[in-house]
Amino acid sequence: MSTSSVKVRLLDIAHTRSGDKGDMANCGVIALRPEWYPLLVRELTASRVSAHYGDLISGTVDRFELPNLNALNFLLHGALDGGGTLSLKTDAQGKVVSTAMLRIMLDVPADEAAALHLPVYPAAA
Amino acid sequence: MTRTVRVASGQGFWGDSLDAPRQQVEGGPIDYLMLDYLAEVTMSILQKQKERDPQMGYARDFIGAIESVLPGIVDRGVKVIANAGGVNPVACAQALVKAIAKAGHGGKVKVGIVTGDDLLPRIDELLAAGHALKHMETGAPLSTVRDSVLSANAYIGSTPIVEALQQGAQIVVTGRSTDTALTMAPLRHEFGWAADSWNQLAAGIVAGHILECGAQSSGGNCLHDWRTIPDLANVGYPIAEVQSDGTFVITKHPGTGGRVSVPSVTEQLVYEMGDPHSYITPDVVADFTSIRVAADGENRVRVHGITGGPATPFLKVSIAYRAGFKAVGSLVYSWPDAMEKAEMADRILRERLDRLGLRFDQVLTEFVGANATHGHLSGDGRDAPEVQFRVGVRGGDRASIERFTREIAPLVLNGPPSVTGFAGGRPKVEEVIAYWPALIDKRVVTTHVEVMS
Structure with missing residues (x-):
């Protein structure tokens, strides 16, 4: 039994879009292939996402599952420095908050990555 | 069919x-x-x-x-x-x-x-009738900002x-x-x-x-x-x-x-x-x-x-109220050491604002090209060919914000080197209109339809 793991970058297995509601940003994360969606459900937990963003958000993270769209929706509370017209940020409306999500590196067992044809990071030369 | x-x-x-x-x-x-x-x-x-x-x-x-x-x-x-x-x-x-x-x-x-x-003409009537129009996120009653309200629409x-x-x-x-x-x-x-x-x-x-x-x-x-x-x-x-x-x-x-x-x-x-x-x-x-x-x-x-x-049974109400002023200014610093120069400009600017005795509710600095949208996830930006030093202030005192807008340009001649990108002139002071989302009983909102030719 193989215990080795490989790195898989979220950018290579999902696409995202984000928007705002007050001081909260939403991040929709959509699996590029339906068979990769369960991996997102397992690995991309609310606590994982919260730890990834760290001091970029001041509140909690909620997660919702949309198996019908092979998508997860995250609500990042306190992500926009007050949001809307109050915020002094370049990205006051959270338009690109979800692109930061795409930096997440997942550790995936090598045999699972092979079975799912996951693109391994970094790509072989 | x-x-x-x-x-x-x-x-x-x-x-x-x-x-x-x-x-x-x-x-x-x-x-x-x-x-x-x-x-x-x-x-x-x-x-x-x-x-x-x-x-x-x-x-x-x-x-x-x-x-x-x-x-x-x-x-x-x-x-x-x-x-x-x-x-x-x-x-x-x-x-x-x-x-x-x-x-x-x-x-x-x-x-x-x-x-x-448009509920603006009815706000006091609604508040008097017991519709608190509490902020949907904070729970605060609208009475706390009533005097600053500009518009209210269901x-x-x-x-x-x-x-x-x-x-x-x-x-x-x-x-x-x-x-x-x-x-x-x-x-x-x-x-x-x-x-x-x-x-x-x-x-x-x-x-x-x-x-x-x-x-x-x-x-x-x-x-x-x-x-x-x-x-x-x-x-x-x-x-x-x-x-x-x-x-x-x-x-x-x-x-x-x-x-x-x-x-x-x-x-x-x-x-x-x-x-x-x-x-x-x-x-x-x-x-x-x-x-x-x-x-x-x-x-x-x-x-x-x-x-x-x-x-x-509710409609969402979007209420706009006056919430002070803000201004955002920027300068562009070039390689070599663009990020370090931009960081020095930020320290100098903040010290000057301090010496002037200006007080703001918030001062926010971003280094566009280095970390403005991804923060600590972006790396250190040390090798960037250029970095935009972007600083915004917000507060209740318009004069302080005005004074801030005069403090960006001097940095071009009296701050760190390799600076450009100030062709746009002084930042503009903007009034901040903030939002107050609330819920209201649907039954009190009456719509009207008119068709004209």
């Missing part, structure tokens, strides 16, 4: 393409053109304009848009639904009627106006727009209608969906959500496979071809660029999403976990299976 109603999106926000409405009307068959002009930020801009001139306060681009589509909609019988009225739908409709007459179509095109969303649903269509309006102008109501209303009007046909109504909402941001569902701002999306210079805006059972196809006119695909539509579905199980609107609560999307040929995506449930 199944009948199809085609609703086309021609505007995703105020400032969107000036040509899209005409392209939608003339590029192929459509029955309705929906134009969404409003966002919370837009409402505050419109409110400021109305303060300066009581005849303003609506999306003036809309008049030009109608002028550009008038021959087409008259010939083809296309109807137009727009929330361009902003905080002054009556002035908008008057300007529209004038423009229609000037174009020689007076009397031929009936204009419907939906009012009643998000109204599709019902009054349906009434205007039933009274023969060819163009319907609303104030703060929900974005989705602009699509929902023609579907209810055409198919006669009952007020409790929850699944059909939910489908109308989902169609509206896909259309409300213009080309953002047809290849614009689409991350998926973005390099290969063809001809965005000539992007086709989305069209919903809807059946009476609520199933629909999203497509665009032939010969246009962009792409309608399962990924492009799905990205729009998750945009600004909250709890997907309950997408709350005045008409229905839609369940976004029920939506099925499937490819249905080239640039066609079929959407079906949507379910929904009864609407809540």
Whole structure:
């Protein structure tokens, strides 16, 4: 039994879009292939996402599952420095908050990555 | 015999393409053109304009848009639904009627106006009657900012727009209608969906959500496979071809660029999403976990299976209030050591603001090109060819903000080296209009429909 793991970058297995509601940003994360969606459900937990963003958000993270769209929706509370017209940020409306999500590196067992044809990071030369 | 109603999106926000409405009307068959002009930020801009001139306060681009589509909609019988009225739908409709007459179509095109969303004149009456209009997130009562309130509008649903269509309006102008109501209303009007046909109504909402941001569902701002999306210079805006059972196809006119695909539509579905199980609107609560999307040929995506449930007894109210002032300035520092120079400029500026005794509610520095949008995830930016030092301040004292705007330019000669990018001049002081979202009992909001020719 193989215990080795490989790195898989979220950018290579999902696409995202984000928007705002007050001081909260939403991040929709959509699996590029339906068979990769369960991996997102397992690995991309609310606590994982919260730890990834760290001091970029001041509140909690909620997660919702949309198996019908092979998508997860995250609500990042306190992500926009007050949001809307109050915020002094370049990205006051959270338009690109979800692109930061795409930096997440997942550790995936090598045999699972092979079975799912996951693109391994970094790509072989 | 199944009948199809085609609703086309021609505007995703105020400032969107000036040509899209005409392209939608003339590029192929459509029955309705929906134009969404409003966002919370837009409402505050419109409110400021109305303060300066009581005849303003609506999306003036809309008049030009109608002028550009008038021959087409008259010939083809296309109807137009727009929330361009902003905080002054009556002035908008008057300007529209004038423009229609000037174009020689007076009397031929009936204009419907939906009012009643404006709660500003009723605020004290509502507060006195026990409607606290508590902030939806903080729970604070509106009385804490009552004296600063500039505008208060209820998000109204599709019902009054349906009434205007039933009274023969060819163009319907609303104030703060929900974005989705602009699509929902023609579907209810055409198919006669009952007020409790929850699944059909939910489908109308989902169609509206896909259309409300213009080309953002047809290849614009689409991350998926973005390099290969063809001809965005000539992007086709989305069209919903809807059946009476609520199933629909999203497509665009032939010969246009962009792409309608399962990924492009799905990205729009998750945009600004909250709890997907309950997408709350005045008409229905839609369940976004029920939506099925499937490819249905080239640039066609079929959407079906949507379910929904009864609407809540509330309407959302968007209240704008004055919340001080802000200004944002920037300079660009060049390699070598761009980031280090920008950081030094930030330290110097803050020290100067301090020595001047200026106090702000907030000072925010970003280094654009290094870490403005990804923060600590971005790396250290040490090798960047240039870094934009961008600093914003916000506070209640206008004079302090004014003084801040005078402190950026001097850095060009008296701060760190290799600095440029100040051609734009001093930053402008802006008044901050903040938002106060609240809920109100639906029954106290009465809408009014008028159709004029």
